[in-house]
Amino acid sequence: MTTSEQTESKGGRPRSEKARAAILRAAADLLLERGLDSVSMDAVAEQAGVSKATIYRWWPTKEALALDALYAEWAEATPASTETGSLRGDLLALLLPWVHQLAKRPYARVMGSFITRARSDPGFASAYVERLMVPRREIARAVLERARQRGELEPAVQIDVALDVLYGAVYHRFLHGHAPLTDQFVTDVVDTVLGGLACR
Amino acid sequence: MTTSEQTESKGGRPRSEKARAAILRAAADLLLERGLDSVSMDAVAEQAGVSKATIYRWWPTKEALALDALYAEWAEATPASTETGSLRGDLLALLLPWVHQLAKRPYARVMGSFITRARSDPGFASAYVERLMVPRREIARAVLERARQRGELEPAVQIDVALDVLYGAVYHRFLHGHAPLTDQFVTDVVDTVLGGLACR
Amino acid sequence: MTTSEQTESKGGRPRSEKARAAILRAAADLLLERGLDSVSMDAVAEQAGVSKATIYRWWPTKEALALDALYAEWAEATPASTETGSLRGDLLALLLPWVHQLAKRPYARVMGSFITRARSDPGFASAYVERLMVPRREIARAVLERARQRGELEPAVQIDVALDVLYGAVYHRFLHGHAPLTDQFVTDVVDTVLGGLACR
Amino acid sequence: MTTSEQTESKGGRPRSEKARAAILRAAADLLLERGLDSVSMDAVAEQAGVSKATIYRWWPTKEALALDALYAEWAEATPASTETGSLRGDLLALLLPWVHQLAKRPYARVMGSFITRARSDPGFASAYVERLMVPRREIARAVLERARQRGELEPAVQIDVALDVLYGAVYHRFLHGHAPLTDQFVTDVVDTVLGGLACR
DNA sequence: CGGTAATCGAGACGGTACGTCATGTCTTACA
DNA sequence: TGTAAGACATGACGTACCGTCTCGATTACCG
Known part of the structure; x- marks a missing residue:
């Protein structure tokens, strides 16, 4: 199990929603401020006013907790769709807000820890890809599919490859x-990838 | 100081080259086998038949040691140049051997730790970029410059952007x-980036 | 805090009495066998089958642990009182069993460490005096007070001085x-102090 | 070997007297200031402007060095003789200046270390007794012998016992x-021991 | 409405690793 | 040979987390 889910129990005291929220709040704050490696479960427990056992009951590892803690923040900046009429416009409408989101907090530090963990724990790897990559990637895929239907896309283009190139x-x-990861850079990437390097 | 360098001292017992080599050898083996987080300095010291103090004398952190330990392996697979006559050929000649090198050992796990560390330690960040990224990137830059001079490159192309897109x-x-990171994928990336996504 | 005392806590896992006993047992054995300086906390922890953190949780220093560890052994040989009817008899009844206790194990080595520590740590000094000196000294004081009431004691004698002279x-x-610290020596000391050096 | 003595060598570079003096000077200062346990050989070497190897060449242990370092200071306050005409006067003339010397610096801390060491190292024990105790004790013995010849001493008195009682x-x-170790206390001790406790 | 059962806080526990420090030995070059 | 400089193996230090555990005190729901 990689994430915190309510077990469908019959009797017993129900899970404290207050504790759950406090843990995620504390984890997100501490993780982004100091990085995953420098944050201890003891610190999260104290900050959240919760006992360590309560955290371990619901999250198997620090990384799983971090993934849950950051999921919400990323999800906010994932638009349901982007319809600007052009492929270039759609891609920029998708990428720019995301890049702005990335710039708000030191996410890269935590992402490094996710990558490290994912490469030793296939379960975490799936959860990571599923939560933080797939949603946004699927929107981009839809954008490219629409462009293809509009005839904006070179027929030979492989969409999976295109997605990896852009992202x-x-x-x-x-x-x-x-x-630096600037708006200008994002625009340049989109234009470069759309236009291609080769002289025509 | 992020990496191990000989101090230019007059007197005193000289640094043991045997110890230096044994440490790097042990570190590389353990790190790639078990990952940076799961390897202790104690373990490296024992494996190398060396005292912990000797390691700490020359490398300030586990990450700095890992960087030195992996530098050699990567450097081997970095060609001095690639001249195939065409931009496409040059790029493939540069990327494919590198990808084969990446596939040999579980480097990604350690790279995640490098990223994490780099984002908390600017000194390490420079060392990391300087050692593991710049050399290969400069060769690729030369490839693109040559292509531009041959007229193979769209004049508007920004080489720094192109490098980030490809790598x-x-x-x-x-x-x-x-x-999966296959030869086919690399070829597809090169072709996609050279040709561009947009219908012409 | 110099010695291990139960904190009066409401919740939480209770202190393990088994661990406490094992630590004191291991400490006493190792300390008397090898001396305070040659015994590491690691060794005590291993011998007691306990983690180092558990020791440090309850005893701030090696000396404090040693003090607790030796307290019991000394306390056993501290009689509640001695009533032989004469001052000379009372003093011998107090001193001889103690000297026999001292001879059983190499206490002097550890006492040297206590003295060293006490002179750098007033808190330890009080604990040391309170535990290892005061109890026996108070009994001797009572012996002298009784002798004074019986008229056995020179009226001018200052009891605190007499205690320091004897001990x-x-x-x-x-x-x-x-x-050597023999029974004969103890007897001679008592007789010399009682009789005085000066010709009368 | 417990103390530093010149080996009677034929050729080679002679021992540096400057280094010897600097080491003893640094050792005395550091030891009395911070205590034996808190002073490292590295610190002594640095303070003396000398290499560690030079210290180890001449002194086998830190305690041996400390003993040499403190010997001079104690020797100064050891009078060649004391002739006041009376036993009481001689004893006070011997003890009071010594107590004043003891009060000048925190010697007790270092003495604790000496005791500890002596109980694990018979060689050190002899050197310690020989240097720091015997000289003064022999003077006191002479004082008592003189008193005996003058008829001031109770004939039954055993001088060795008397010395242990006084010191x-x-x-x-x-x-x-x-x-506290005051002049008054010393006077009281002398008077108490001379007069005896028992009613006469 | 009282019993049952899971939850929670507090915090002690056995471990493992940390990074530092001191000891005593050594190696090299210079005096 | 003696010395300064300083690297080295060894091993203890005291701290910090980890993940587990034992408590006693709270909740709900279910019978």
Whole structure:
């Protein structure tokens, strides 16, 4: 189990929703402020006014807790759809708000921990991909499909490859930080990928 | 100081090259086998037949040690240049051997730890970029410059953006593992980026 | 806090009496066998089958632990009172069993460490005096008071000085070991102090 | 070997007297200021501007170094003789200056370490007794012998016992610190021991 | 409405690793 | 040979988390 879900129990005291909220609140605050490695379960428990046992009852690992804690924040900035009329407009409408969201808090530090964990724990890997990547990726896929139907897309284009190229470029700067992740960069990426490198 | 460098001292017992080599050897083996988080300095010291103090004398953190330990392995697979005559050929000649190198060992797990550390330690961030990214990136930049001079490149193309697009796509699958990182994928990325998505 | 005392807590897991006993047992054995300086907390923890953190939770320093560990052994040989009818008899009844206790194990080595520690840590100094010196000293004081009431004591005698003279002589040989601490010596000390040096 | 002595060598570089003096100076200062346990050989070496190897070449342990370092200071206050005409006067002339010397610096802390060490190292024990106790004790013995010849001493008095009684009382307060070591106390001790406790 | 059963807080526990420090030995070059 | 400089193996230090555990005190629901 990677995430916190209510067990469908008959009797017994019901789970405290107050504790659940306090834990996620404390975890999100601490994690983004200090990074996953520098935050202890003891610290989360104290900050949330909760006992460690309560956390471990519902989340198996620190990473699982962090994933839950950050899920909401990311989900907010995931639009249901973007319809601007053009492929270029749709892509920018999708990518720019996301990049703004990324810039708000030091997410990259925590993402590094997610990557590390995912590579040792297949269960976490699925949860991570499912929650933080698939939703946004599916919207982008829909955008490309619509463009294809409108005839805006080169017929040979493989959409999965295109998705990795577009998102990959953004993630690259986001995670490695070798150069700034600006609106201009996002625009340049979209234009470069749409137009292609090769002389025609 | 982020990496191990010989201090230019006059007197005193010289640094033991044997110890240095044993530490890097042990670190590389353990790190790739078990991941950075699951490897203790105690374990590296024992495996290398060396005292912990000796490690800490030369490397300030586990991450710095890992960076040094992995540097050599990556450097081997970094070609001095690639001259196939065409942009497409050059790019594939550069990317494919690298991807093969990545596939040999579970590097992604350690890379996640590097990203995490880099985002809390600017000194480490520079060392990381300088050692593991810049060398390969500069070769790719040269490839693109040559292509531009041959007239193979669309004049408007920004090379820094192009580099992030190409490498970003590969890193994306490498780090997130949401889909396999095959030769076919690399070829598709190159063709997609060269040709562009938009209908012409 | 210098010694291990139960905190008067409401909730929480209760302190393990088994661990407490095992720690004191292991500490006493190791300390007397090898001396305070040559015994590590790691060794005590291992010998007691206990984690180091558990020891540090209840005893702030190695010396404090040693004090607790030796307290019991000394307390056993501290008689509640001694009533032989004469001052000389009372003093011998008090001192001889104590000297026999001292001879059983190499206490002097540990006492040296106590003295060292006491002179850098006033809190430890009080605990040391309170536990290892005051009880026996108070009995001796009572013995002298009784002798005074019986008219056995020179009226000018200051009891505190007399106590230091009697115990001082025994401690002197005990700690410095320049000559053996025999029953004969104890008897001689009592007789010398009672009779005085000066010709009358 | 417990103390630093010049080996009678034929050739080679002679021992540096400057280094020897600097080491003893640094050791004395640091030891009395911070206590034996809190002073490292590295610290002594640095303070003396000397390499650690040089210290270890001449002194086998920290305690041996400390003993040498403190020897001079104690020796100064050891009078060659004391001739006041009376036993009481001689004893006070011997004890009072010594007690004043003891009060100048925190010697008791270091003495505790000496006792500890002596009880694990017979060689050190002899050196300790020989250097710090015997000289003064022999003078006191001479004082008592003279008193005996003058007929001031009770014939039955055993001098070795008397010495332990007198010095023991002073050492007792000095080492255990349960009460102040004043001139008045020393005077009271002498008078008490000379006069005896028992009613006559 | 009282019993049952899961939850919660508090916090002690056995472990494991941390990064630092001191000891005593060694190696090298210089004096 | 003696010394300064300083690297080294060894091993203890005291701290911090981890994940588990034992308590006693709370809740609901269900019979």
